[in-house]
Amino acid sequence: MKKYISFFMMIVLIFTIVFTSTGCRPEDVPPAEDPEPGEPIVEGPQVPWGEVPAIEDMIIDSAAWEEEYPLIYQSFLLTARMGDNTVEDSTLGGLHPTDYLEKYPNIKILYEGFGFAKEYYAARGHYYSMEDVINTARPKPGANCLACKTGDYERLFVEHGEDLFLMDFYKTAQEVDHPISCYNCHRNEPEGEIQVTGPHLAVGLTHLEEEPPAGTLACAQCHVEYYFDTETGAVTLPWHNGTGIDEIESYFDEINFADWTHPRTGTPLIKVQHPEFEMYTGSVHDRLGLSCADCHMPTMTEDGEEYVSHWAKSPLKTAEESCGECHRDSEAIITQTEDIQREIDAMQVEVSDLIVQLIEEFADALERRVIDDDEVIDRVRSLHRASQYRWDFVMVENSTGFHNASKARQALERAKEQAEEALDILAEYQ
Numbered sequence: 001m002k003k004y005i006s007f008f009m010m011i012v013l014i015f016t017i018v019f020t021s022t023g024c025r026p027e028d029v030p031p032a033e034d035p036e037p038g039e040p041i042v043e044g045p046q047v048p049w050g051e052v053p054a055i056e057d058m059i060i061d062s063a064a065w066e067e068e069y070p071l072i073y074q075s076f077l078l079t080a081r082m083g084d085n086t087v088e089d090s091t092l093g094g095l096h097p098t099d100y101l102e103k104y105p106n107i108k109i110l111y112e113g114f115g116f117a118k119e120y121y122a123a124r125g126h127y128y129s130m131e132d133v134i135n136t137a138r139p140k141p142g143a144n145c146l147a148c149k150t151g152d153y154e155r156l157f158v159e160h161g162e163d164l165f166l167m168d169f170y171k172t173a174q175e176v177d178h179p180i181s182c183y184n185c186h187r188n189e190p191e192g193e194i195q196v197t198g199p200h201l202a203v204g205l206t207h208l209e210e211e212p213p214a215g216t217l218a219c220a221q222c223h224v225e226y227y228f229d230t231e232t233g234a235v236t237l238p239w240h241n242g243t244g245i246d247e248i249e250s251y252f253d254e255i256n257f258a259d260w261t262h263p264r265t266g267t268p269l270i271k272v273q274h275p276e277f278e279m280y281t282g283s284v285h286d287r288l289g290l291s292c293a294d295c296h297m298p299t300m301t302e303d304g305e306e307y308v309s310h311w312a313k314s315p316l317k318t319a320e321e322s323c324g325e326c327h328r329d330s331e332a333i334i335t336q337t338e339d340i341q342r343e344i345d346a347m348q349v350e351v352s353d354l355i356v357q358l359i360e361e362f363a364d365a366l367e368r369r370v371i372d373d374d375e376v377i378d379r380v381r382s383l384h385r386a387s388q389y390r391w392d393f394v395m396v397e398n399s400t401g402f403h404n405a406s407k408a409r410q411a412l413e414r415a416k417e418q419a420e421e422a423l424d425i426l427a428e429y430q
């Protein structure tokens, strides 16, 4: 479910490639052609995507649209709601904020030596994006963490260029007045096409064969896997080889990337962020052409007036509007969804038990210095890295497997095999 956690989303975005390769600052980049919907994105850097208004013309405060779009604006404010009594949360979809360290104690060992072992709360609504990133106890590398938290991000990016990424987080956060706002997805034109304001996605899109539908594009600005370029701090989407679980891993392996090293096993590990877009891609619903917004932002009716709900939340709270067009029995489809989540959650816990066992046995063997062959050590580390990466991909994806149950199952099965293979090797050194 919500493994989002405030801040970590940010950790990732990168425009690096573009900027380092061209030496351009955003002001120097000629405005890119806004691609026609459905047209393939042209090769090469796409920063910015669409036309960026002059700083003084940017309408960043959502309240500016309250009068023109009262129903949309009111629904947007509902992202401030926490597990309230009016609308029931689904069992696993969760009350807020859930403390994952308490719920899944294994992650203290899995994420040992990394910020998420200290604090890890479930994601909350968009309204809290700034509050939660500022309050998290986890260290923040720089202002790049703001990329998915605020409607001010594009303004900051235009003002500071690529220097923004490594600017002091807290100082820069003081220049920010708004959490996620209408500007993030619409710039100044709510009636027009969805606009991509996250430069990292503009770059990421150049690696895709097809542009996702508007209601998915908007969310892929933040609900994706990302990492910070180790030199520039640029938020980067690791899609160079594709958006599949194996392709992302192969890219990280090629560039020798690690988010941190496990302090007791020496394994260079990848911390997955919130790969909703990547998990969802290729699912039953994706193949039917449904976008994230179709389920998460259904069309609602109030006093006879229809509007697109902007309360991004669990679609199970609006199962009739979100799913009813195809699944007539709302209760049955909620039960079926929760069955999938229970199954994936149980698998996830089982695999995490195995990886914990692997870490303990490996750390013990290393401490006793009983493995005298470096190749064996490397082999166990690489199995640990691969297994934990797949477990994490499912663990931190916020739908607990629902978005793509078969992909989640496959990843966990592979993770289990990899952990078992490592345990078999270690068994010889008991």
Ligand code: HEC
Pocket: 001, 002, 003, 090, 092, 093, 094, 123, 216, 219, 220, 223, 276, 277, 278, 280, 285, 290, 291, 292, 293, 294, 295, 296, 313, 314, 315, 316, 337, 398, 399, 402, 403
């Ligand atoms: C077919 C409908 C459907 C589509 C399409 C869909 N989702 Fe979901 N999403 C769900 C359901 C159902 C859940 C689980 C909600 C729950 O557990 O209460 C969920 C959960 C989530 C959550 C966690 C919600 C929470 O309460 O913490 C996020 C975030 C999310 N989805 C984002 C996305 C993104 C981004 C996309 C597009 C890439 C997407 N979803 C596409 C149905 C959908």
Ligand code: HEC
Pocket: 062, 065, 069, 072, 073, 076, 180, 181, 182, 183, 184, 185, 186, 190, 191, 194, 214, 215, 216, 218, 219, 293, 297, 307, 308, 310
């Ligand atoms: C997280 C991204 C996001 C944010 C933030 C956001 N919107 Fe939207 N908005 C969407 C999407 C997605 C659609 C549906 C577009 C589509 O499917 O083509 C939409 C549609 C709309 C529409 C057209 C509705 C229609 O009937 O076609 C209006 C108007 C609108 N948004 C206004 C706003 C306003 C005002 C705010 C701020 C209070 C806002 N939006 C914030 C993503 C967003």
Ligand code: HEC
Pocket: 002, 004, 005, 006, 009, 122, 123, 124, 125, 126, 127, 128, 129, 130, 132, 133, 147, 148, 149, 150, 180, 184, 185, 215, 218, 219, 220, 221, 222, 223, 292, 293, 296, 297, 312, 313, 314
């Ligand atoms: C600018 C970045 C950004 C964009 C764009 C964005 N999100 Fe989010 N989303 C976040 C962050 C950050 C959180 C976690 C906020 C927190 O925990 O404080 C979040 C949380 C959520 C949640 C969990 C809410 C809850 O109550 O648990 C859902 C559902 C969600 N987003 C859906 C969407 C959908 C659907 C879209 C596209 C229409 C979208 N988001 C676009 C950044 C974004």
Ligand code: HEC
Pocket: 284, 285, 288, 290, 295, 315, 316, 319, 322, 323, 324, 325, 326, 327, 333, 334, 336, 337, 340, 404, 405, 406
């Ligand atoms: C545009 C039509 C459509 C919408 C809207 C839709 N679904 Fe589906 N859904 C399907 C189809 C078609 C299938 C595949 C056939 C089947 O298994 O029933 C499916 C399959 C499923 C499955 C079984 C998937 C699996 O992996 O085994 C679940 C659970 C589900 N949908 C839940 C939902 C929920 C929850 C929503 C709303 C948040 C929703 N669907 C919205 C058409 C839709």
